[in-house]
Amino acid sequence: MHICPFVAQCVKQFPKIPHADRVVADYALAEMGDPSEILCDMYEMYIRQEELSCLNAGRWVNSMQAPPARAHFFEPSFSVVLSNLKSNATTQVILERCAMYLDPDTLGHDLSSCDMINEHS
Structure with a gap:
């Protein structure tokens, strides 16, 4: 799995992210499971698993909302x-x-x- 440069920069600059948070991030960026699962729902907008997994391999979140x-x-x-x-x-x-x-x-x-x-x- 390749991570976009901004995510990689954050991981490099903040290496002491708690293990539980890393597990959540790994789950959110995984490309398996239900792509329509809503992972974040705020301010009348949401991000689905499919959209967030676009951060892998140099791709970007591109919400249609x-x-x-x-x-x-x-x-x-x-x-x-x-x-x-x-x-x-x-x-x-x-x-x-x-x-x-x-x-x-x-x-x-x-x-x-x-x-x-x-x-x-």
Whole structure:
């Protein structure tokens, strides 16, 4: 089984994930069982086993469900910016690093008006 680069990066950066959480992740990413099983159901959206297993072998989750009308999808590089912040980073440093991702003039809307915020793959 191959894991997408973002999942691999998380596993590498956070190696002390509890065993129980790893078991759950292994189950969620497995490509056996009922593909229509809903593994996550939040905010009137859900992810099925089939969709989540798409993270294997370099594929991506591609839900056919329509996102909420007021949704914002961050570029994948946003998670890299966040993961490279030091744990003791000040609010000012965080805002400076994330400015281009958070600025309403750059985005064309205010993130506080969104019903859902997600990372775009």
